[in-house]
Amino acid sequence: MHTAYLEAKRAIDDRSINRTVWDAMVRLVADSGGDVVRIAEIGAGTGTMIDRLRDWGALGPDGVAGRTATYDAWEMNPDTAAVLAERTAASEFARAEVHVGDLREWTGDAHFDLVIAHAVLDLFSPQEVAALMDRLLTDRGVLYASIVFDGVTLMEPAIDAEIDDKVLRLYHRSMRQGFGRRQLWHLWDAGFEIVATGSSDWVIPPRRNGPRPEERELVGTILEMMRGAVTGQLEAGASSNGDLTVERLNRWIDQRHRQLQAGDLFFAAHQIDFVARR
Numbered sequence: 001m002h003t004a005y006l007e008a009k010r011a012i013d014d015r016s017i018n019r020t021v022w023d024a025m026v027r028l029v030a031d032s033g034g035d036v037v038r039i040a041e042i043g044a045g046t047g048t049m050i051d052r053l054r055d056w057g058a059l060g061p062d063g064v065a066g067r068t069a070t071y072d073a074w075e076m077n078p079d080t081a082a083v084l085a086e087r088t089a090a091s092e093f094a095r096a097e098v099h100v101g102d103l104r105e106w107t108g109d110a111h112f113d114l115v116i117a118h119a120v121l122d123l124f125s126p127q128e129v130a131a132l133m134d135r136l137l138t139d140r141g142v143l144y145a146s147i148v149f150d151g152v153t154l155m156e157p158a159i160d161a162e163i164d165d166k167v168l169r170l171y172h173r174s175m176r177q178g179f180g181r182r183q184l185w186h187l188w189d190a191g192f193e194i195v196a197t198g199s200s201d202w203v204i205p206p207r208r209n210g211p212r213p214e215e216r217e218l219v220g221t222i223l224e225m226m227r228g229a230v231t232g233q234l235e236a237g238a239s240s241n242g243d244l245t246v247e248r249l250n251r252w253i254d255q256r257h258r259q260l261q262a263g264d265l266f267f268a269a270h271q272i273d274f275v276a277r278r
């Protein structure tokens with residue numbers, strides 16, 4: 001499921017990634033000097049970023065901007081990491097290593113010119129991110145963060161305005177880690193320069209013939225994540241939630257699934273991309 005979700009998400013990420021921010025990252029890396037470009041990716045999933053680097057012209061047979069490039073990736077899910085290892089093996093990197101496990105437990109001391117964090121930064125607290133970047137980046141190293149969830153989800157049509165609000169509020173509250181703007185603020189406070197930023201929202205429109213397969217997979221998975229997260233909040237007693245019970249929540253999620261299948265749902269998640277440099 002995890003791998004299928006990541007591969008479906010890929011098509012929607014492709015149309016959502018902010019290309020102005022991407023171009024700023026590519027320019028900075030091209031100008032960074034040195035014979036070798038050392039790239040790290042955290043929470044790399046199946047390695048879709050390797051394909052993007054190639055497909056969007058940043059990675060070629062000669063490496064990055066004509067310089068040899070190396071790639072170290074961290075991925076804690078072993079099934080996902082296996083797909084990632086296949087992608088790295090077929091890549092243009094002069095050296096590529098997949099570290100299977102939790103990045104937080106890594107004890108190495110390598111430094112990188114570019115750290116990529118795609119659709120993963122919001123799983124870390126802002127304090128953790130700043131400390132990790134201090135550890136991983138060279139003096140002029142660059143963090144490229146994309147698809148960083150910023151704590152806003154929109155769904156229409158309304159089912160019941162009050163319940164709609166409560167479900168989304170509890171869903172967002174369940175994500176204790178850093179939303180995008182909090183990551184930005186914390187890096188700024190820690191002395192990083194925010195070189196480029198822009199939005200990268202996922203927007204899934206209503207469709208007369210039903211959702212595209214990748215939209216069905218993405219939004220369907222998010223609805224189930226929402227069911228789990230909000231149930232957890234309700235069971236942990238996060239209520240003053242009046243009418244919102246687990247039973248009501250289940251009916252609400254089921255109805256959203258029906259709207260999705262019928263192509264009658266507008267879904268958007270607000271996300272940001274940014275480039276930060278020390």
Ligand SMILES: C[S@@+](CC[C@H](N)C(=O)[O-])C[C@H]1O[C@@H](n2cnc3c(N)ncnc32)[C@H](O)[C@@H]1O
Nearest residue numbers: 006043044045074075076077102103118119120
């Ligand atoms: C939402 S997925 C995004 C994956 C990939 N970047 C993509 O968008 O296709 C987040 C990934 O980060 C991995 N992950 C989360 N925390 C991690 C950690 N502390 N160390 C290594 N991997 C981590 C998860 O296993 C998951 O595959």
